[in-house]
Amino acid sequence: MLDLSRIAQDLQLRKTQVETAVQLLDEGNSPSFIARYRKEKSGGLDEDRLRMIKERVAEIRQLADRKNTILKTIDSQGKLTDDLRAGIQAAETNKRLDDLFLPFKPKKRSAASDAREKGLEELAKAIWNRDPAVANLNEILVGMVNPEKNLNTPDEILGGAKLILTEMIAENADVRAPVRFALWETGRVVSKKAEPKPEKHEPKPEAAPTPAPAAETPPVAPATEDVPAVTPPTSETPVTPAPESTPAAKSPKPKKEDRKDDKKGEEYKDYYEFTEGLKAIPPHRILAVNRGEREHALSVKLDWDVNRVNQAARSNLKFDGHPHKELLESLIDGAVTGYVLPSLEKEIRKELTEESLSHAVEIFARNFKSLLLTPPLRNRRVLAIDPGTKSGTKAVALDEKGVLLEETTLHPLPPQNKVGEAKVALAGLIRKHNLSLVAIGNGSSCREIEELVSELLTELEQPTEGQPAITDLSYVIANEAGAADYSDSPSAREEFPNLDRMTRGTISIGRRLQDPLAELVKIDPQHVGVGLYQHDIKPKHLKESIDEVIESCVNEVGVDLNAASAALLRYVSGLNPAVAQEIVQYRTANGAFRNRAQLSQVPNFSEIRHTQSSGFLKIMDGDEPLDSTWLHPEQFTLARQLLAEAGFIPADLREAEKLPKIKAKLGETNAADAATRFGTTEPAIKEVIATLSEPFADPRDTRTPPVLKKRMLRLEDLKQGQELRGTVVNVVPFGAFVDIGLKDTGLVHISRMANKFIKNPYEVVGVGDVVSVWVVEVDHERKRASLTMVSPGQERKPQPRPAFTAPTPRPPRPAQDRPTGDRPPPRQDRNDRNDRPAPNRSGPPGGHDGQRPSRDQGQGGHPNQGRPPFRGGPRPQGQGPRPQGQGRPPFRDQRPSSSPAGETPETTPVPPPPKKPPAKPKSLPKLSTDALTGKAPLFSFGELEAFFKQKDAPAEIPPSEKPPTEPPAS
Numbered sequence: 001m002l003d004l005s006r007i008a009q010d011l012q013l014r015k016t017q018v019e020t021a022v023q024l025l026d027e028g029n030s031p032s033f034i035a036r037y038r039k040e041k042s043g044g045l046d047e048d049r050l051r052m053i054k055e056r057v058a059e060i061r062q063l064a065d066r067k068n069t070i071l072k073t074i075d076s077q078g079k080l081t082d083d084l085r086a087g088i089q090a091a092e093t094n095k096r097l098d099d100l101f102l103p104f105k106p107k108k109r110s111a112a113s114d115a116r117e118k119g120l121e122e123l124a125k126a127i128w129n130r131d132p133a134v135a136n137l138n139e140i141l142v143g144m145v146n147p148e149k150n151l152n153t154p155d156e157i158l159g160g161a162k163l164i165l166t167e168m169i170a171e172n173a174d175v176r177a178p179v180r181f182a183l184w185e186t187g188r189v190v191s192k193k194a195e196p197k198p199e200k201h202e203p204k205p206e207a208a209p210t211p212a213p214a215a216e217t218p219p220v221a222p223a224t225e226d227v228p229a230v231t232p233p234t235s236e237t238p239v240t241p242a243p244e245s246t247p248a249a250k251s252p253k254p255k256k257e258d259r260k261d262d263k264k265g266e267e268y269k270d271y272y273e274f275t276e277g278l279k280a281i282p283p284h285r286i287l288a289v290n291r292g293e294r295e296h297a298l299s300v301k302l303d304w305d306v307n308r309v310n311q312a313a314r315s316n317l318k319f320d321g322h323p324h325k326e327l328l329e330s331l332i333d334g335a336v337t338g339y340v341l342p343s344l345e346k347e348i349r350k351e352l353t354e355e356s357l358s359h360a361v362e363i364f365a366r367n368f369k370s371l372l373l374t375p376p377l378r379n380r381r382v383l384a385i386d387p388g389t390k391s392g393t394k395a396v397a398l399d400e401k402g403v404l405l406e407e408t409t410l411h412p413l414p415p416q417n418k419v420g421e422a423k424v425a426l427a428g429l430i431r432k433h434n435l436s437l438v439a440i441g442n443g444s445s446c447r448e449i450e451e452l453v454s455e456l457l458t459e460l461e462q463p464t465e466g467q468p469a470i471t472d473l474s475y476v477i478a479n480e481a482g483a484a485d486y487s488d489s490p491s492a493r494e495e496f497p498n499l500d501r502m503t504r505g506t507i508s509i510g511r512r513l514q515d516p517l518a519e520l521v522k523i524d525p526q527h528v529g530v531g532l533y534q535h536d537i538k539p540k541h542l543k544e545s546i547d548e549v550i551e552s553c554v555n556e557v558g559v560d561l562n563a564a565s566a567a568l569l570r571y572v573s574g575l576n577p578a579v580a581q582e583i584v585q586y587r588t589a590n591g592a593f594r595n596r597a598q599l600s601q602v603p604n605f606s607e608i609r610h611t612q613s614s615g616f617l618k619i620m621d622g623d624e625p626l627d628s629t630w631l632h633p634e635q636f637t638l639a640r641q642l643l644a645e646a647g648f649i650p651a652d653l654r655e656a657e658k659l660p661k662i663k664a665k666l667g668e669t670n671a672a673d674a675a676t677r678f679g680t681t682e683p684a685i686k687e688v689i690a691t692l693s694e695p696f697a698d699p700r701d702t703r704t705p706p707v708l709k710k711r712m713l714r715l716e717d718l719k720q721g722q723e724l725r726g727t728v729v730n731v732v733p734f735g736a737f738v739d740i741g742l743k744d745t746g747l748v749h750i751s752r753m754a755n756k757f758i759k760n761p762y763e764v765v766g767v768g769d770v771v772s773v774w775v776v777e778v779d780h781e782r783k784r785a786s787l788t789m790v791s792p793g794q795e796r797k798p799q800p801r802p803a804f805t806a807p808t809p810r811p812p813r814p815a816q817d818r819p820t821g822d823r824p825p826p827r828q829d830r831n832d833r834n835d836r837p838a839p840n841r842s843g844p845p846g847g848h849d850g851q852r853p854s855r856d857q858g859q860g861g862h863p864n865q866g867r868p869p870f871r872g873g874p875r876p877q878g879q880g881p882r883p884q885g886q887g888r889p890p891f892r893d894q895r896p897s898s899s900p901a902g903e904t905p906e907t908t909p910v911p912p913p914p915k916k917p918p919a920k921p922k923s924l925p926k927l928s929t930d931a932l933t934g935k936a937p938l939f940s941f942g943e944l945e946a947f948f949k950q951k952d953a954p955a956e957i958p959p960s961e962k963p964p965t966e967p968p969a970s
Contacts, residue, residue, distance in 0.1 A: 007056045017043040021053050030573040032555035033612050037632050040683050047552055063094065070101045077104060087173075095180070095347075099173035112167040115160030118149045123157070124164035127324050135323055166331045170339030174316035179340050182312035183348060186305035189281055191289045193265070193272040194299045265297025275303070278348065283356035284733060287536055290353060302345050309336065357537050361545045364537075367530035367731055368546060370766035371479070372553040374516040375705040383426065383435045384510030385453070386480065386502065387445040389413045394506045395426060397433045401563070402511040404496075405433050407503050412452055413445055423456050430460070436472055437708070441480035441509045442739075447712075450477065450741075454712040474708035476513060477739065479729065482520075482527035483508045491522055491567055513706065517557055521550055522567045530730050530767050547571070554616075556699055558630065561617040562592040574612025579604060595624045596633060625650040629695035631688070638688050641678055642666065653695050663693040704770040713741035718778045718785055721792050728769045736765050738773055738787060748773060752788035755795060764789070 004022065008015040021042050024034050031050035034042050042050070067088055074080045084100070091097045107113060115121075123144070126134045134140050141154035151157050169175060271289055292298035313336045319325045379400050386394045393412060397405040406429060412422035429435065440449055453475050460470040486492050487505035496504050511519040520528065525546040526539050554571040561583075569580035579602075586602045587593065596614045599605055615632035622628070626636050643649060646665040652658045671685040678685070707725050718724075726740035735753065737745040753764045765771060776786040927946055 002057065002060060004057075007053060007060075010056075011049060011052060013045075013049070014043065017045060018053055021045055021050055022057055025050070025054050025057070028608060028612075030551075030555075030612060032552060032573045033615070036555075036630075037615055037634070039687065040681060051548065063091075063097070066094070066097060067091065070097060074101070074104050079104060096173070096177070099176045102173070102176075103168070103171040110163075110167075112163040115163045118151060118160060120151075120157065120160040121164055124161045124168065127161065127327070128165060128168060130322060130324075137324065137327075162327075162331060165328065166335045167339065169317070169328070169331055169335035172317075175313055175335070176340060176344070178312035178315045179309055179336065180344055180347075182308045183302070183304050183341075183344055184278055186308050187278040187348065188275050188303045189278065189286070189289065189300065189352075190303045191271045191274045191292070191298045191300045193268075194293075194296050265292065265295065268292040268295075268297045271298055278302075278352070281352075282733065283359035286352050286356040287360065290356075291536060302348065309341070313340070357541075360537060361542060363732065364525070364530065364542070365546060365549045366762060367767040368525060368528060369549050369553055370728075370731075370768045371528065371530055372517050372520055372550065373557070373700050373703065374768040375700045375703050376515045376517075377437060377476075377513045377705065380437045380514065381433060381435045382437045382439055382510040382513060383429055384439045384441075384478075384506050385426075385449055386441045386483070386506040386509055387413070387443055387449045388502070389445060391502060393422070393445075393449065394502045395429065396503060396506045396510060397429050397435055398507065398510045398514070399433075400514070402507070402514050404499075404503075404507060407499075407506075413448060419452060422452060423459070426453075426456055427460060430470065430473065431467070436474075437513065438473070438475035439478040439510045439513050440475060441483065441506075442477050443480050446477065450475070450712050454710070457710055474710050476706050476708060477727075477741070478509050478512055479528075480505070480509050481530075482523035485527045486523045489522070489524075491565075495565075517553060517700075518559075518564065518568050521554070521571065522565070558616050558618050558698075561596075561619050562587065572613050572616050574609045579609065593619055594622045595619060596627050625653050629653065630691050630697065631695075635684075635688050635691075638678060638680060638684065639692060642669065642674070642685075642688060642692065645669075645674075653692070659695075666692055703768070706768075707770055709741065715742060715778065715780065715783055715785065718775050720775055720777060722775045723791075724773050724775065724787075726771060726773050726787075728765050728767055728771060731761050731765060731767055733761070736761050738771060740773065740785075740787070742785065744784060746773070746785055746787045748787050748789050752776070752790055755790045 002022070004018045005015055007013075008018045011018070021034065024038060024041060025031070029038065031047045031054065034050055035045065035047040039045075045053075070088055071080065071085065074084065088097065088100055091100060115124075123134065123140070125131075127137070137158075138154070141157050144157050145151055145154065151160075268288070271292055274289070276285065289298055289300050293300045310333065313332055314329075317328075317332065319328050322328060381400060382398045382402075384396050384398060388394065392409040394407065394409055396407045399405055408425055408429065410422040410425055411418045438453055440446060440453060457473055457475070460473060463469055483505040484501075486508050487501040492501075492504045492508075496507070499507075508519055508522075524539070524543070526537075526542050551571045551573070554568060555573050559568055559572060566577070566580040566584045569575055569583055570577045572580075575583075582603050582605070583599075593599070596610075596617060596619065599610055599614065599617070600607075611634075615630065618629075619627040624636075626639060631639050640650060643652070643662070646662065646669070648658070648662055648665070652662060666689045669685070669689060671682045671689070674685045675682045707727055713724075724740045726738040726746070728736050729739050729745055730737040733750075735747050735749040737747055739745045750758065750761050753761060758764060771789055772791075773787040773789055774792060776788050778785050
């Protein structure tokens with residue numbers, strides 16, 4: 001029986017809600033179905049909460065299954081004790097289970113295993129368990145000498161026992177848990193530039209001609225400062241002349257790979273001298289150093305506080321009164337250094353990587369969901385253009401349903417430069433098929449094609465050859481990521497068997513504007529560039545994680561049963577790829593579905609599938625008007641009753657002018673009275689009324705549609721303070737990238753996304769959002785613009801600090817009246833504490849991206865946000881909460897008054913405070929040249945003070961450095 005109290009507590013839900021949700025999930029209902037059509041039972045839980053419950057229950061069940069497996073394994077070895085069974089049953093994490101199971105796992109060949117084979121394990125266990133039989137250890141060792149087992153001396157026997165005891169200490173769960181905690185508390189990630197690899201293939205030296213035998217050569221004197229190391233030739237030392245045909249030796253020409261290696265890894269220069277604490281380092285920097293390590297550009301390791309680790313290892317080992325205390329304590333450091341630390345370092349790095357990858361998946365999922373829910377541009381005929389240079393630029397005309405009307409290949413780009421012919425061909429397609437929208441893929445040469453289209457739109461508005469003017473034509477820059485991969489996919493070849501791959505990809509670009517959700521589900525998510533380090537994630541893991549996002553979006557929007565592809569239908573609640581393919585085949589063979597009841601005629605379409613999916617499958621022009629709404633067939637009877645009572649019939653839902661009247665009339669219905677009349681519940685009545693009031697609601701319609709453009713924006717057109725409209729193309733922890741029509745997207749840093757403090761960019765924007773931005777600065781030399789989402793004059797201003805008021809001096813307290821033991825010890829200086837790593841001053845302020853987000857949630861996040869404070873289960877003994885009476889002393893106003901009875905502070909004479917000795921001059925840190933010139937950031941007030949003092953002082957140039965003749969280029 002599962003204990004769901006913890007899940008209910010963590011998610012702040014009632015336990016009955018969680019129990020009902022688990023029951024519905026176990027019955028095979030999908031989260032999307034429960035959230036929409038089982039609200040009464042689940043208490044109105046949304047889809048996100050249901051997925052969290054599903055995930056947490058799966059983890060609990062997996063942990064329980066693993067406990068049973070471990071118990072059976074240990075029991076089969078005959079080593080299961082009551083205490084061990086209780087410890088395993090009480091384990092709350094997989095780490096704790098791993099620690100408890102470690103001594104019973106099969107071990108690799110080691111020196112300790114050799115000692116076990118010699119029969120020394122019983123001796124080691126007797127020493128560990130304080131067996132009185134080995135109290136006099138020296139006599140026991142002498143008696144165990146056995147040359148047949150290669151145990152020749154007592155020292156060899158004791159050495160073997162020490163190896164086993166060292167391994168026992170290292171595998172002790174009560175040692176590993178506190179050491180793990182100490183590593184997480186004090187550990188740091190340290191990366192440096194990797195040393196270049198030695199050459200694998202060195203050129204072989206050419207064989208020199210063999211000289212003739214000569215007389216003995218006198219020994220060569222050692223080289224000194226005045227005497228050369230080479231002995232000049234003498235008459236006794238014959239010199240063999242080099243053959244004239246042998247050319248002088250040439251230095252080998254560096255290979256192409258060697259020349260490339262000179263600049264290899266430059267993108268990781270921010271991590272050449274980098275240090276950051278385990279609890280503070282954000283996920284994207286973990287992925288950056290991991291990638292640098294894989295590419296042999298960085299050398300990465302962990303560093304920690306050795307004293308804290310050694311104390312933690314001894315915290316739970318109680319050797320007091322042990323007859324062999326000195327022997328066992330002498331083995332602890334070796335066990336920690338040789339076994340525990342290497343194992344835990346791998347474990348921590350693996351956990352950091354997994355958390356970072358999960359974070360990358362989360363970012364990708366959020367961005368991909370926003371992209372999937374981009375509003376469609378319905379009923380628009382589209383001209384899609386895929387810019388290309390080698391094989392030409394492809395252009396296709398699509399009707400309102402995305403059906404191909406005509407295609408052509410253009411050559412407006414170098415080296416052909418047939419711009420005039422391209423304009424004529426595009427104008428012909430636009431006029432012939434009455435196209436109203438141009439979709440330009442955002443790949444290479446996108447801006448060149450945009451310039452051509454912008455000029456074409458101007459020419460079509462003012463024709464010169466008697467042609468009618470076209471004024472309602474506009475263009476959009478479409479995200480073409482993944483279009484090339486889709487064009488080679490089996491689904492594309494099945495859909496367009498007679499078209500070339502470039503035409504398939506261009507059709508996909510155009511359809512992404514007409515219905516983004518229906519088109520993007522056909523593409524491998526890894527190729528959609530809306531994430532951060534998503535290429536470091538295994539494609540299988542990424543796809544499994546994104547499938548839930550796609551399923552949620554598809555069921556949130558619903559699908560047209562007679563138009564949806566198999567790739568879209570597979571994500572509908574209750575369906576799978578096989579059933580989706582069978583629906584498409586049935587539709588192809590028998591024509592369009594006329595009602596939802598026909599789904600039962602599809603092979604392998606069970607009643608459970610019908611219940612799960614029918615509410616999300618819509619038939620727009622079928623026999624049953626309610627089939628085009630969000631109503632489930634279970635709600636049809638109640639819907640007809642409510643409509644009839646209001647004076648309408650289901651067919652009236654198809655008449656747009658009657659929808660406001662239906663909504664107003666149903667709004668007057670008393671839900672409680674209607675529930676009594678129709679024999680149902682009040683929530684059921686409210687749900688049906690809400691659905692009939694908005695029968696064709698599409699959540700995408702509430703979002704801002706893509707920006708339609710008529711003219712191309714140039715950098716020269718930008719001015720400081722100018723307002724622009726742009727589309728968010730990617731969101732990362734430190735900000736958002738916005739496409740305003742320039743060649744490169746602009747970054748809006750998280751500090752400029754709102755006039756208030758925000759921890760997460762997702763609080764403000766999502767991928768696909770259309771936002772207003774203002775130009776902060778235009779850098780014409782670097783061809784980029786700084787943007788902000790805060791309108792001018794609305795910037796957040798720093799709050800003034802309150803004026804300092806000196807506290808009223810208190811009278812001194814007589815020493816004889818001061819009670820002992822009530823004053824806490826003086827607070828330890830922060831810089832002298834050894835329980836946390838010292839801050840790094842040598843590493844870069846930001847990550848690989850050049851920004852400086854704190855923690856994984858961006859600007860100003862708490863260093864522990866998003867990561868549990870302790871990763872090894874319960875807090876280990878000896879490291880509990882701070883005892884009472886220690887730490888920060890109480891505030892002055894909270895201390896008890898120390899004046900004698902009947903005497904007030906005003907009547908007590910206040911002696912002058914003792915004079916303080918003159919303070920020693922404070923040594924200021926030395927700043928680098930980059931810090932003095934503003935190229936490197938400052939990290940402390942001391943560095944800031946040194947900056948101003950050294951800036952005002954006359955510059956001192958080292959003798960080895962010469963002043964530059966001209967300022968460096970920015």
